[in-house]
Amino acid sequence: MKCSEFLNELTNYLDGALDARTKSELDDHLAWCHNCYVVCDTTRKTIEIYRNSELYELPDDLRVRLRSAIMSKCSGHKKSGPPSG
Amino acid sequence: MSAIQPNIEQPVSEEMELVRRAKRGDDQAFEELVRRYDRNVFRIAQHITQNREDAEDVVQEAFLKAYSNLEKFQEQSKFYTWLVRIAVNEALMKLRRRKPERTVSLDEDVRTEDDSLPREVADWSPNPEQMFNQAELRDILTRTIQGLPAGFRTVFVLRDVEGLSTEETAQALELSVPAVKSRLLRARLQLRERLNRFFQKRASGDGEQ
Numbered sequence: 552m553k554c555s556e557f558l559n560e561l562t563n564y565l566d567g568a569l570d571a572r573t574k575s576e577l578d579d580h581l582a583w584c585h586n587c588y589v590v591c592d593t594t595r596k597t598i599e600i601y602r603n604s605e606l607y608e609l610p611d612d613l614r615v616r617l618r619s620a621i622m623s624k625c626s627g628h629k630k631s632g633p634p635s636g
Numbered sequence: 637m638s639a640i641q642p643n644i645e646q647p648v649s650e651e652m653e654l655v656r657r658a659k660r661g662d663d664q665a666f667e668e669l670v671r672r673y674d675r676n677v678f679r680i681a682q683h684i685t686q687n688r689e690d691a692e693d694v695v696q697e698a699f700l701k702a703y704s705n706l707e708k709f710q711e712q713s714k715f716y717t718w719l720v721r722i723a724v725n726e727a728l729m730k731l732r733r734r735k736p737e738r739t740v741s742l743d744e745d746v747r748t749e750d751d752s753l754p755r756e757v758a759d760w761s762p763n764p765e766q767m768f769n770q771a772e773l774r775d776i777l778t779r780t781i782q783g784l785p786a787g788f789r790t791v792f793v794l795r796d797v798e799g800l801s802t803e804e805t806a807q808a809l810e811l812s813v814p815a816v817k818s819r820l821l822r823a824r825l826q827l828r829e830r831l832n833r834f835f836q837k838r839a840s841g842d843g844e845q
Binding site for chain 2: 558559561562563565566568586589590592593594596597598600601602604605606607608609613614617618620621622624625626628629
């Protein structure tokens, strides 16, 4: 397997979306290709670090304010009927 | 550190029950749906628009649109997937308005394959979480993901941050599954490449800028 072939399958590999035979071929490639091993490992870390990053958490006070605005608009929408267009 | 847990693991039947109650005019049921997904919609919106005020608007507009179109929701997908589709469209509209000089669509930037090819290969050691404090790390992650084209950023956020499946991401973005996979691969590799500048092992000093 070439490195480019490995890279093409990287997303499926990381997502566990491969049949056993293809996965085994990729595992074999990783066992001897250090570069692909590092790319695979750091890509996995990239995903994990974003997943755990808590970027853009909605602050509680803003959350309450937004929910109140949403429900008030919904209630207004119900009274006046849906806007045309 | 606690992982972001998207609130999408509730039994579908319970969610559909809320949706059906909301369809019958039960606003408390709809409010429960807002509670369940407002954080997710806000994150997605801010990732796409890169602007806090726009993200606040998107949250309101997406839920209001969901509310007023609830009878059109056919219940063939999860409510959350349907809601995300509405929110992504609202967010992209905001982005287009703010950056009219650039065409913003989910189909853009499909030609930038070269950006995805790994150029720098180096271990990340120690772990990035140990190298930077939380505020620094957050700044690095924010700036890095903001540099991705909107189409790639959106797929990455839905799939990898919010934890939608590939099929749900495809549904929410009205893209094919292969298109989602292709964008996801490039998004992941581009982010990895960009983060490499900050996280690569310092000890060797090889080729470091």
